[in-house]
Amino acid sequence: MFSIIIPCYNVEKYLAECVDSILAQTVGTFEVILVNDGSKDGTGAICDAYAAKDSRIRVIHKENGGQSSARNMGTAVAKGDYIIYIDSDDFIMDRDFLQKMTEAAGPDIIFYKHKKFDDETKQLSSCTYSFAGFGEGAYFDTLKAMIAADAFYGMAWNKCIKASVIRDNNIRFDESLSCEDMDWIYYVILSSSSLTLVDEPFVAYRQRANSVTSAPKFKSLQDFVLILEKWYEKAQSSDCTPQQKQIVLSSLAKYYSNLLIAYTRIKDKRKHTYNRRLKKLSRLLQFGLSKRPRLVGKIYRLAGFKLTTTALKVLDRVK
Numbered sequence: 001m002f003s004i005i006i007p008c009y010n011v012e013k014y015l016a017e018c019v020d021s022i023l024a025q026t027v028g029t030f031e032v033i034l035v036n037d038g039s040k041d042g043t044g045a046i047c048d049a050y051a052a053k054d055s056r057i058r059v060i061h062k063e064n065g066g067q068s069s070a071r072n073m074g075t076a077v078a079k080g081d082y083i084i085y086i087d088s089d090d091f092i093m094d095r096d097f098l099q100k101m102t103e104a105a106g107p108d109i110i111f112y113k114h115k116k117f118d119d120e121t122k123q124l125s126s127c128t129y130s131f132a133g134f135g136e137g138a139y140f141d142t143l144k145a146m147i148a149a150d151a152f153y154g155m156a157w158n159k160c161i162k163a164s165v166i167r168d169n170n171i172r173f174d175e176s177l178s179c180e181d182m183d184w185i186y187y188v189i190l191s192s193s194s195l196t197l198v199d200e201p202f203v204a205y206r207q208r209a210n211s212v213t214s215a216p217k218f219k220s221l222q223d224f225v226l227i228l229e230k231w232y233e234k235a236q237s238s239d240c241t242p243q244q245k246q247i248v249l250s251s252l253a254k255y256y257s258n259l260l261i262a263y264t265r266i267k268d269k270r271k272h273t274y275n276r277r278l279k280k281l282s283r284l285l286q287f288g289l290s291k292r293p294r295l296v297g298k299i300y301r302l303a304g305f306k307l308t309t310t311a312l313k314v315l316d317r318v319k
Contacts, residue, residue, distance in 0.1 A: 002030040002098060003080030003163065006088050007070030012042040014089040014206070019050055019057070021091040027098040032057045033074040038064030043088075068173035068180045071156070075166060081105070083163050085156040089206045090117075093124075097202045101160050108192035110160040111146075113201040114153075119208045129153075131197040139193055140243040146197075147250045148289040154185035154251070158203055165192050179223045182255060186231055190244055218268040224259050225274055228252055228281050246287075253288035256281055257296040264313035279305045 004022055008015060022032055034047040034057060047059040060073055071085060082105065086092070093115070094100075104110045116125040129151040134142055146152040156173075165171070169191040173180045234240065235248040263271060263278065282305065285297035300308045 001080040002082050002084055002101065002160070003033060003074075003078035004030055004084045004086060005033045005035065005071055005074035005078060006086050007035050007037055007067045007074070008039060008043050008047060008088045009037040009064065009067070009070070010039050010041045010043055011088040012039075012046055015043060015046050018086060018088050018091045021093070022086070023054065023056075024095050025092070025098040026095050027102055028056070029102075030056060030098060031078070031080060033060065033078060034058070035060045035062065035070035035074045037062060037066070037070040066175060068175040068177065071173050072175065075172075078163060081163055082110075082160050083166060084160050086203070087157055087206075089208065090157065091204050091206075092202055093204050094200070094202050100198060100200070100202075104160075104196050104198050107194035107196045108162045108165050109188065109195040110198060111195060112158060112160070112198040112203070114155075114158050114203040114205045115201045117204040117206045119206050124204060127201040131199040134197055136196065139195060140247060142195060142197070143189065143247050144250070144289070147247070147254070150254070150290040150292065152251055152254075154182050154255075156181045156184060157205075161188060162192075177223045177227070178217070178220050179227055182224070183227045183230070186234075186248060189247065190240075216262040216266050218266060218270055221259075221263065221266055221271055221274060224255075224262065225277050225281070228256060228259065228284065229277070232281070232284065249284065249287035250289045253284045253286075253293035253297075254290055256284040257288070257293045260296065260309055261312050261316055264309055264316060275305065 006018065019032065034050065036044045036047050036059060044061060051057045051059045062070070062073060075083060082101070101110060113127050113129065115127050129149065131151060134145045143152065165188065169187065171184065171187045171191060173184050177183055231248055231252055235245045240248065282300055285293055285300055288294045288297055296308065299311060303311065
């Protein structure tokens with residue numbers, strides 16, 4: 001059985017589309033856990049209405065504590081063999097999604113893909129990455145191939161995780177972070193030993209004008225830097241095998257490249273207080289396997305921090 005955990009906060013506009021896309025699945029062996037995280041609109045009532053008409057749906061009402069808190073609470077009560085996280089403003093595009101997850105079940109992690117969904121135009125973009133050609137090789141070899149092909153994404157909502165991996169290793173989302181998925185994914189992949197790839201996009205990832213990704217905040221910068229520093233140090237420790245070290249550092253190189261782009265978008269002048277730490281983290285670029293960190297690394301070696309961020313700002317505006 002699958003436990004599908006949906007944190008909900010002030011999403012009365014989107015929640016029905018999300019839940020309906022799950023209830024439309026052709027496989028019925030699942031539970032949906034709606035965690036109403038102290039919503040101030042009609043979200044809680046919508047959750048209760050769904051639970052009243054479908055026994056597969058459970059609702060938890062809690063005080064507002066953030067998405068990580070809601071996910072952790074849902075995970076604690078989940079009964080399924082696999083756990084799937086879905087954000088309440090996203091939805092599943094394929095009615096056979098859970099059927100295909102059932103067919104792929106067995107490994108610790110099932111990776112699948114997503115498409116971006118423009119909330120204004122209601123249009124789906126093309127999926128920009130592929131799992132084709134990776135095969136079903138050794139665990140770390142496959143992860144390395146994903147990273148090199150820029151097909152490794154750390155979000156919680158584009159993978160299906162064996163519940164025993166999460167429970168046996170006490171993996172939780174850090175409730176103090178705004179970039180919690182990026183921290184969480186390393187605990188998951190380092191606690192797992194098998195995976196499979198389903199080369200199909202199932203999740204419609206809604207793009208909203210006021211989202212964190214479109215307008216990054218200073219808090220995101222703080223947390224982003226903290227996570228990069230934390231996992232760089234962990235990768236250097238004796239607890240990490242050479243294979244684990246390579247996976248962590250090569251994926252951090254991509255994250256660092258993304259962070260430099262996010263840095264250029266932040267208007268808060270306090271961001272400059274992080275310049276020294278950002279410069280120190282540039283050492284991550286040497287571990288890049290995919291196109292973006294390798295390109296950023298070349299620019300950085302020639303131009304340094306200030307000119308690299310200036311160049312990235314220009315490129316970001318014209319893309």
